[in-house]
Each structure stands twice: as structure tokens, then as C-alpha cells.
Amino acid sequence: MANDTLAGNLRLGAIPRQQVSHTALVNAVEGTLADFLTPQIAMLDAIDPSLGGFARTARDLVMAGGKRLRPTFAYWGWRGVAGAGGNAEAVLPALGALELMHTFALVHDDLMDDSATRRGRPTAHRIFGARHGERFGSSAAVLIGDLCLVWADQLLARTPLPAATLLEVRARYDRMRIEAVAGQYLDVLGETDPASWSVDRALVVARHKTASYTVQWPLDFGLALAGTDDPEVAEAYRVYGTTVGEAFQLRDDLLGVYGDPAVTGKPAGDDLRTGKPTTLLMLARRMATPAQLGELDTAGIGRKAEIVAETGAPARVEEMIRARVAEGLTALADAPIETEARSVLVELATVATQRPA
Template sequence: MANDELTGNLLRVAPDQSIDEDDPIQAVLAAYTRDLGTAIDRILAEFLTPEVDSLREIDAAMGDFAATARDCVLAGGKRVRSTFAYWGWRGVVGADQPVDPVLPALATLELLHTFALVHDDVMDASALRRGRPTAHVAVASRHAAAGRNGNSDRFGEAVAVLIGDLCMVWADQLLARTALPAPQLMQVRRGYDRMRVETIAGQYLDVLGETDPSNWSVDRALRVARYKTASYTVQRPLLFGASLCGADDATVITAYTRYGRSVGEAFQLRDDLLGVYGDPLTTGKPAGDDLRTGKPTALLMLARQLASPAQRRALAGTGPHVTESAVAQLAEVVRDTGAVDRIERMIDERIEDALATLDALTIDETARTALVGLATAAARRSA
């Protein structure tokens, strides 16, 4: 796909135009990256088809396993990471450079994202993802329906781990297909590896926090947000995009780092709110899961910090034993502490910082407009 064909439909919403209140991030992503998303999905499908076929040659069952992994990758999603990487690249190179050579690298981030999601769903024992059964639940259901030996849930979890592992390998293979000189691709790889390490670090802290919530804190919850979400959702993809054109301007790197951290943290803080107050029909996940598990999110940690003694006693009742009615009551307690309002202010502060950072940065104007819209949408999203 030629660059002018791809970029011709990327800018549809000006900063002063209204954004769909029902799903702002979907509206902005559709506005700025309609053709990019199509190109990414095409690259992924073209790459995955022969990979699945090659595994099917080993054994028919391997083909089914690989097809399940492929379906996880192509199951939809916002393509947020490849979008931020694209605009990080575009901000530096401008509108005239063809995007085809770097499309495999951009698509790589979606394979990495699938790896993280599938493993995260196992660790969180999540039943739904984007309104559909999660990978481990779907595999377990097929195992049970076939009447196979062994525990179906355990089998589903084991296969999901392997699906995530396969997606990580596929990501490495696809990145290697990026049409860049070898020394530059090695530089890209260094940033990509750092992103993966930070993602795993954030995920470990997230898991650790659930085992010791009484000794967790708002600061530590924000550290989880920074590494589990901000780093690999916004900050590192932006820097990854810049590295695809060999950018080494310290001003750009510093600005992308600051913008990415601020928007990424806002993204996670909004996720914390949606995890308690989101509409399951929109989020594709049950509401209140964080309260059921007692996950020490910034929202819950802040609520405990601000709570009165009576509210603190009520909040001590979070955990897997919590009923549906009790979840609703706990959500009201969290709101009554003032934690929701404070999280909203924290989101606003981070978006203001991100936009101020962009104002002071010299980059392609179309990219600046897109990044402004994406920052605002990340803060206002409903899914």
C-alpha cells in the first residue's frame, strides 16, 4: 500500500471537533487511523497464514492450536500500540516517507499485546475479553466438550500460556522482516526488548500486589500503572516508532517519554475506574472484578487512604467471596471516599502535562494533532 493511500484517510477529526462520547477512543482511532488499522490487520493475516499452515504440518492438533493463537491476534481490539508507534514515527519523518517498510514492525506490537493479554487473563482468572470467552476459558470448554482426560480448566490455562509464548516468538519473527538496515534494526530491537522487560516487570508487580494489598500504596499502584500499562501502551511504542526512522534527537526522545508516561498513566487510571464502574456491554468485561479480587489499584488504594474508619472497615471486605450486591455497595463506598473524583483529577493533570509537552515540541503538525486527539480520547474512553 503506497504511503499516500495509507495516510490519505488518517486525519479525519480536528482538535476542535466533537468526539463520540459513547466511545471516544474508538472514534478518534477510527478518525486518525482507519487505513492504518486495515494495513496492520492485513500484515498480520499475511504473516500468520503460513505460520499456522507450517504448524499444521507437524500435527493436525498443532494446526488447531496455532489457529486459536491466530484468532486471538485477529480478534479485534483498538490497535492502540501500533497507532502510537505510527504517530511516533510519523512525527519525526513527516508525511512524505512511505510507511510500507515499517509496517511489519508496527504490527509486531499487536503480537506482543496478544501475548500480554492472554497471559494476563490467566493470571487474573478473567472469563471475558472484548465480550468473548478468554483464550483459556474457550480452550477449557472445548476440552470438556470433547470428553478428554484431565482437568479442563488446568488444560485451558496451560494451552493459553503456550499461545502467549507463541505470540511472543511470532512477534520476534515479524519484527525481523522490517525493511531497515541491520544496524538500525538492532537499535530498534534494543528499545523493543526494553519494552518487553518493563511489561513483565509491571505484570509481576501487579500479581505481587494482590498477594499483599495491606502493604501496598498509591505510589506503588502508580508504579504498576507506569510499567504494566504506560510503558508498553504509549511511551515505549512512541519511542519504538521514533527508532524506526533512527531518531536520536534528545528533545524528541525526552518529549515522547514524558508524553507517553503521562498519557499511559491516564489510560491505566481510566482503566481502574472502568474496572469498577464501566458498563460490561461496552467494556466486554464484568464490572467490579477489581473489587472481587481486592486488586490494589490506585483507585482502591486511594479510597482506603481517604476513607473514614467505617468506610475502611467496609473496604476491608473486598475479595473473591464478595457477592454482586456487595460489589455495588463497595463501589458506592469507594465513590463516597472521594477517590473517584481524585482519580479524575489525576487523569486531567496527566493529560494537561502531555498536551503541554506536545506544545513545546517541534514535530509534524498532523502527528501533533493526532497525538492531541489520542491523549484526550485515552482519558475519556469508555472501554
């Protein structure tokens, strides 16, 4: 059981006062996920072997690595007020639930974008499509995402905390999910008419699709796990979470065009291929000359990436990233949280926004 054994033979009590690598924390979350998923798969396998295979594919997508940022931010949000003496074991199911929710979002996002790979592996709809055709692949991917969301609810409910605390945690979790869905809808909507989109609206998408459920709400989720609602801490987490979360998405916009697929695990140029109106591309259109603007509408993906760079939009996005991180760190500087948690959150702001993947 997750209470006894962790991936890599790490014990829950070994979650340390650790630096930004968070090795023990990540292993603890992944051990909790693995222990939770094993009986879930067995239950479906007992109904029909094909369901067992379906569930194992879902498990493999959950366990396929990734940065584990959401449980990490939630843990340090909790640790900031619970302190080093807090019961980390008790919050592990809640942290694992965030990773299951994230898999739900990724699987559906990949389907909507028709992305071929994620974390260097085929996406869910491509895995199933290779077996029984494109339509089957799309249907199975929807169900994989749905299953992960149900699993997230189940694992969250196993968090051994007082009912009143779990009610507050659940309120944050529900708000996180609603904002993620809202942001995803706006993201899809923007692709239907990118010419009428704007930088401001692209930032609204970034704030709701990514920032709120990557940084802002996980931090607040962690605060609720600690059984407190200190308004000063909540406000510091809100500003830090919003600004660092937006910077995270802005970095993602740059990586989506200029990242190395061998490092990111995703094809380069997907946003250019689909015409997704990201902040980067909206800035490029605003800053382009008439000739560049015309070529942006007709050129191939490689040339489009060159034109975007020529407009100066990537440098402007880098400035926006730096400004947002600075604002977030300023908000965190005087927050009444544990010193070590503040130090780690400062490091995480850099890790999340200056990453190569």
C-alpha cells in the same frame, strides 16, 4: 502478501494524513498480521491438525479487534519525524509486531486474573478449559501467549530497514517487554498483600505495566524506526508517553469498577473481586472513614463499588487523569515534530484517556 493486499482492499499507499479514526492505518496493520499469520498456521497444521486449531485460536485472539493503540502510537511517533513522505510500508511489520506482543500480554494477564472475557469473547484459558478442563486451559493459554511473543519477534525481524536501525528498534522493543513483565509481576505481588500497598506503588505498577508499553515505548519505538534519536523529540515523547500512559491506566482502573461490560467487553468488578490494589482502590482506602474501611473488607462487589464512589476516590482519579494529560500535552507543544503528527497525538491523548472501553 502484505505488500500487495490489505484488509478491506486498502493499499499501503493509502495510509493518509488522517484524523484520529486511523481507519487506513488499522486496516494496514491488520492486513499485515493476517498475511503473516496464514503461513504460520499452515506450517503448524502440517505437523498435526490439533496444532493448526491451536494456532487458529491464537490468530483469532490477535484479530479480535481492540483499539490497536500500540501500533497507532508507534506509527505517529515515526510519522512525527519521518513526515508524510516517509515509507509507511516499510514500518508495517514492526507495527504489527507490537500487536502480537500485546496479545501475549493480554492472554497471560487474563490467566493470572482468571478473567472470563476479553473484547466481549471468552479468554484463552476459558476457551481451552471448556474443551479439556481447567488445568489444560491454563497450560494452553501460557503456550498461546508464548507463541504470540515468538511470532512478534519473527514479524519484527521482517521489517525492511537497515540493520543499524533495526538494532535500535530492537533495543526499545526489548526494554518495552522487560518493563511490561516487571509491571505485571508487581501487579500480581500487590494482590498478595494489598493492605501494605500504597498509592505511590500502585502508580509505579501503572507506569511499568501499562504506560511504558502502551504509549511511552511505542512512541520511542517509532522514533527509532525513523532512524533518528533526536534528544528533544525523545524527551517530549518520554514525558507525553509516561503521563498519557499513566492516565490511560487510571481510566482503566475506573472502567474496571464502573465500566459497562457490554461496552468494555470485560466483566465489571474484577479488580474488586481479586482485591487488586489499583490506584483507585488505594485512594479509596486512604480516603475512607473507619466505617467505610471496615465495610470495604466485607461487602459484596456491588456494595464495594458504592463505597469507593462514596469516598470521593473516583473524582480524585479523574483529577489525576486531567493533570497528566495536561502535562503530556505541554511537553508535546514545542517538540520539533511534524505539525499533523502533533495534532493527532493531542487527539489520541483524549481518545486514550476519556474512552468508554
